[in-house]
Amino acid sequence: MLEQVVVSPPGWQKALLSRIPSPRRPIEDTPLAPAPPARRRIVRSSLSVTGAGLAAVFYCLSFTPSLLPRAWFLQGVVAGITAAMGYALGAAGGAVARRLHGPFRARTTLIAWATLAAVVPVLMVIFLWLGTRWQRDLRVRLGMAPVPEYDIARTVWASLLTFGLLLLIARMLRLATYGCALLFRRVVPQRAAYCAGTLVVAVLAYSAFDGLLIANLFATADRLAAVENNGTGNGVTVPASTLRSGGPQSLVPWDTLGRQGRAFVAGTPRVDELTTFAGRPAIEPIRVYAGLTSADTLRDRAELVVREMDRTGAFDRAVVAVITPTGTGWIDNRVPRSLEFMYAGDTALVSMQYSYLPSFFAFMGDRSEVVNAADALIGAVRARWAALPAATRPRLLLFGESLGTYGMEMTFGTPERLVDGADGALLLGPTFANPTHRVLTEDRADDSPIWDPTYTRLPVEFADDAAELRNLSGPPPKVVYLQNATDPVVWWSWDLLWKKPQWLVGERAPDVTPDMHWYPGITFWQISCDLVFSNKVPTGHGHSYRWETVDGWAALAAPPGWTTADSIRLRVLLGG
Structure with a gap:
């Protein structure tokens, strides 16, 4: 019987075998650790193809004509904001489409980008050329000088x-949203x-936009307007006449009138100027004004104006005109001067300040101020x-311009009460x-x-061109x-x-170009932008009226013997 012999390897072989690693499990059987999530690029991420497409469309439409021509920097800002709105809409639409139907195929995205790369530059060149031509046409229609081609x-x-x-x-806001979401994922689902x-x-x-930007904007405007209101314009001096507020024996101290009130009472034409124009002896006009600090309340200021009118003999004049000013208390001096030259100084013009903010801020902030002021002053005088x-x-007579018309x-x-409220x-x-x-x-x-509407039920007349008021037939209108x-303040x-x-x-x-068309959202935005520079155009366009008040007063309350030739003469005298 054979014995099993076990042969042991020599020592050096044992040492060698001990260095050979033991067999491991196959790689496919080894569990993998979860890979770290890919780092999202938000601020530097590529553009959305749908957003870029709609941004290009909006950008081109921003060069279509509006009511008023624009300076190069305004048109650039408008075009950039319009393109950003288009990009936001396009990107949001693309995100919704991916959520509903899954991500776009790489080939589809590549074709879309190639199409945009081929079409967008051509469209931009076409619309830039058309935009230049449209702006030139608008300037010709409004009587404005052309701008350089390099604009x-x-x-x-x-x-x-x-x-x-x-x-x-x-994208910074989107990054902030992503960061907040990472924090909230620790406690709630994704x-x-x-x-x-x-x-x-x-x-x-x-909160940052409203509390920091808007609030600071209004606060800054308020602060600057307050400083402006306390100043006095160049060439404006204390009147020496007793027939003007702020002058000798006046119940209204000069330093309470405010900047615009001081300019108003100091802007009266001289008696010799009135006499020369009228061709007969003239008298010194009366101007009465109350500033914000002339009395404590609106009612007190209105009563102060009436007492000042009694002091100056205002109700003995041929005409008394109550003027509702703009937000700062400003009154275009062509308005009172029109009446004063028309009536050879036999007039009394009165007004009252209700704010020192520009009309835009007064309108957006609190319109009740102009309403309460107009109601107090017109009510007291009437x-x-x-x-x-x-x-x-x-x-x-009653007068209002821009925000002042709202107060009136x-x-x-109602229209009926407005017609019956005064002689004109x-x-x-x-x-x-x-x-x-x-x-x-x-x-x-x-x-x-x-x-240019026609209204026949009441003696109300509309005019988009003051010259058409010279050819009215029948009794004079009351309003x-x-x-x-082209006034965006009217048509917005x-x-x-x-x-x-x-x-x-x-x-x-x-003066409205036939090339202007309506586009949803775009036209609203363009007219809103027109509001910014609506006063920076020639008289008779935009929100610029100036000496057109001559024809307005002549249609409402022309003195005996007044002719169209007199209106034209007065317009020329006032700068028109």
């Missing part, structure tokens, strides 16, 4: 800079975390005027918020355009509206967002 290059740079800045802000992050960033962004014997009363309309409430009312550049203007316009004759067809409205305006339907005003 288009500056416009492009300004638009790209604006778009890039807005895109950076948007979708809820992103919703919560979006809500937090939206609230913080709105009450004193109505107490006089009808045979000896002066002619009572709200004081009376002249309203220049009524705002889009004016209720009576809206009622009269909507109830106009069917065959009349909205920009006259002067509204330029919220429904421009979704509805084509009537002033772009059918016959258009001569």
